[in-house]
Amino acid sequence: MTKSKKLHTLIILLLLALIGIGAGIYYQMTRESNLSRLARDELALGGMLPGKSEQEIADLLGAKIAEGMVDIGIAAEPVFERNGKKGRLGIENIAANRYSFQVELKLDETGEVIYQSGLIDPGYYVEFVELNKTFQAGDYRATAVISTYSLDETEDRISEINVKILLHVMDGTFY
Amino acid sequence: MNDRKQWRQWKTKAVMKGIVIILICTGFLCFSVLAEEESGPTSNVWLDVIQMPTQAQISVTVPLSYGFAVIGSVNSNDKNPVSKENGNLLLPNVRVVVTTPSGTSGVNAEYAIQTVSGSSIPIRNYSTDVRDEYADEELPLREGLPVEVKPYMVAFQDSSGPTHHWQPASADPTWDGTAGTEDAAKLNFKKFQMLLDNLAFSVAGQKSIDSTVKDVFWLEDFIALDAPPNVVDYGYTSAGTAQVPSEKYISVQVRVGGIQNQYKQVEESVKVGAIYWEVIPGELPAVTEP
Numbered sequence: 001m002t003k004s005k006k007l008h009t010l011i012i013l014l015l016l017a018l019i020g021i022g023a024g025i026y027y028q029m030t031r032e033s034n035l036s037r038l039a040r041d042e043l044a045l046g047g048m049l050p051g052k053s054e055q056e057i058a059d060l061l062g063a064k065i066a067e068g069m070v071d072i073g074i075a076a077e078p079v080f081e082r083n084g085k086k087g088r089l090g091i092e093n094i095a096a097n098r099y100s101f102q103v104e105l106k107l108d109e110t111g112e113v114i115y116q117s118g119l120i121d122p123g124y125y126v127e128f129v130e131l132n133k134t135f136q137a138g139d140y141r142a143t144a145v146i147s148t149y150s151l152d153e154t155e156d157r158i159s160e161i162n163v164k165i166l167l168h169v170m171d172g173t174f175y
Numbered sequence: 176m177n178d179r180k181q182w183r184q185w186k187t188k189a190v191m192k193g194i195v196i197i198l199i200c201t202g203f204l205c206f207s208v209l210a211e212e213e214s215g216p217t218s219n220v221w222l223d224v225i226q227m228p229t230q231a232q233i234s235v236t237v238p239l240s241y242g243f244a245v246i247g248s249v250n251s252n253d254k255n256p257v258s259k260e261n262g263n264l265l266l267p268n269v270r271v272v273v274t275t276p277s278g279t280s281g282v283n284a285e286y287a288i289q290t291v292s293g294s295s296i297p298i299r300n301y302s303t304d305v306r307d308e309y310a311d312e313e314l315p316l317r318e319g320l321p322v323e324v325k326p327y328m329v330a331f332q333d334s335s336g337p338t339h340h341w342q343p344a345s346a347d348p349t350w351d352g353t354a355g356t357e358d359a360a361k362l363n364f365k366k367f368q369m370l371l372d373n374l375a376f377s378v379a380g381q382k383s384i385d386s387t388v389k390d391v392f393w394l395e396d397f398i399a400l401d402a403p404p405n406v407v408d409y410g411y412t413s414a415g416t417a418q419v420p421s422e423k424y425i426s427v428q429v430r431v432g433g434i435q436n437q438y439k440q441v442e443e444s445v446k447v448g449a450i451y452w453e454v455i456p457g458e459l460p461a462v463t464e465p
């Protein structure tokens with residue numbers, strides 16, 4: 001009787017565990033299948049489906065341009081304190097934009113990348129940044145390369161805006 | 176009776192153990208889901224004491240893409256050059272004008288394509304700066320800052336793939352319509368040249384700073400954008416950008432090569448291309464003594 005009880009308990013526990021594990025596996029599989037359903041169709045062609053009127057095409061082109069309008073914001077003469085430890089670069093991607101930004105700061109003289117941001121989505125900003133190199137106090141000409149991405153459509157870069165800026169590097173504190 | 180009591184106890188224990196196991200499984204699931212959550216932007220955002228910036232802030236709005244469509248033909252007799260004038264090139268600002276309205280007599284409406292004021296797109300400048308003499312003030316006076324922009328297009332585009340990419344050209348690829356040059360004109364199929372503000376993307380060159388985009392066609396000249404008007408009265412944002420921008424509508428023209436009947440498929444007839452930009456901050460105008 002005692003053995004039988006233990007056996008029953010074990011069987012029920014195993015059943016419950018199996019149910020739990022099964023539910024977990026089902027959840028994960030459904031999730032993955034949902035993701036694969038959202039994969040891009042390889043047979044899709046660029047352009048528009050035949051049969052649209054000229055006005056519809058013109059409207060679509062107009063909408064495409066409106067979507068492509070982007071506002072970039074960045075400091076033109078950022079001051080970096082402690083030889084590049086902290087500076088107000090003031091990168092702003094306003095909420096009205098449709099594209100995410102990725103910003104690289106490159107020295108004009110050498111092309112060296114001295115700062116690289118992560119992806120900055122619309123509605124986000126990065127105010128202060130740290131350069132990845134120690135600079136002597138002085139002024140340095142650089143270019144902020146703002147690459148735009150629309151990850152809903154493609155992982156390829158859509159376009160790029162370069163802003164010529166002047167870095168003021170100090171060896172003391174400023175902020 | 177005693178057996179029943181034992182059975183109930185056993186049942187309660189089994190249910191409790193089951194609940195514990197289910198909770199553990201759920202916990203693992205939650206952990207797994209949370210572990211796969213995508214993180215937000217990877218850049219750090221420092222929280223700091225609110226401080227009004229005293230440096231120049233550049234802010235411009237520019238178009239990153241422009242599109243046009245060729246009204247192609249499968250009729251081999253349609254040997255027209257592709258142009259707006261010939262009615263086989265559509266630009267975004269083209270409007271339809273009704274020439275014969277649809278009425279009660281059952282007559283179908285007729286439409287004519289008419290360019291109302293030429294295609295144009297706006298570029299806006301919200302940039303401001305602080306004069307050195309005010310830089311140490313707590314609420315420094317900001318003024319509008321003019322900027323110059325110079326766009327360019329990437330010269331080489333991959334022609335492989337199902338979308339049949341177009342190719343920018345540094346010279347006008349439009350066919351002049353002369354029969355003798357027809358074969359040469361066909362070589363310019365799917366080549367295009369854009370013009371902004373009546374300036375062509377015609378200067379072949381290289382980008383100095385970027386390693387991924389090298390060969391480009393620069394616009395012939397800079398486009399100057401005025402400083403935002405009267406920043407003192409209209410105000411500016413906490414980021415230092417003007418509330419009211421200066422705005423300039425620049426005209427857009429497209430010159431397309433090839434002959435109308437070369438554009439047979441829809442995917443050959445539509446082009447939406449990327450425009451790249453370089454922004455050069457200007458300087459605050461000198462103060463004029465009264």
